[in-house]
Amino acid sequence: MTRVTVTGVAALRARLMAFTRAGEAAAADAVGEGAEELRAVARDLVNRTAPQASRPGQPPHRVTGALADSTAVRRGGNGLSAAVGSDLGYAAQLEFGTTRMAARPWLRPSFEALRPALHARFLRALRGSLPR
Numbered sequence: 001m002t003r004v005t006v007t008g009v010a011a012l013r014a015r016l017m018a019f020t021r022a023g024e025a026a027a028a029d030a031v032g033e034g035a036e037e038l039r040a041v042a043r044d045l046v047n048r049t050a051p052q053a054s055r056p057g058q059p060p061h062r063v064t065g066a067l068a069d070s071t072a073v074r075r076g077g078n079g080l081s082a083a084v085g086s087d088l089g090y091a092a093q094l095e096f097g098t099t100r101m102a103a104r105p106w107l108r109p110s111f112e113a114l115r116p117a118l119h120a121r122f123l124r125a126l127r128g129s130l131p132r
Contacts, residue, residue: 056102
């Protein structure tokens with residue numbers, strides 16, 4: 001019978017746990033930074049003023065500034081998730097439209113504009129957490 005003895009399992013486990021913690025911390029930082037960047041872009045988009053109302057399919061124009069002011073980030077308990085949006089009742093109506101009004105999306109276009117930058121941010125964060 002052949003015998004195999006594996007040594008260093010405890011050290012390997014410790015390194016893997018450190019890697020996992022470092023990766024989670026890097027990902028949480030990237031999520032937080034990305035969510036704040038998305039919030040800023042969305043606020044800028046709805047904070048524009050125009051002489052007339054927005055057209056269907058176009059982001060809403062600023063009337064009172066309440067939508068921009070209410071746009072916020074909520075982080076998940078573990079920091080690996082975040083939600084960007086507004087608690088204003090009409091925020092979702094503007095984003096998705098209603099049976100009486102076509103959508104004037106403001107959050108989705110902001111996300112789509114940032115998608116490549118957010119993807120690159122997450123990759124950098126995760127690559128930076130890899131052991132060398």
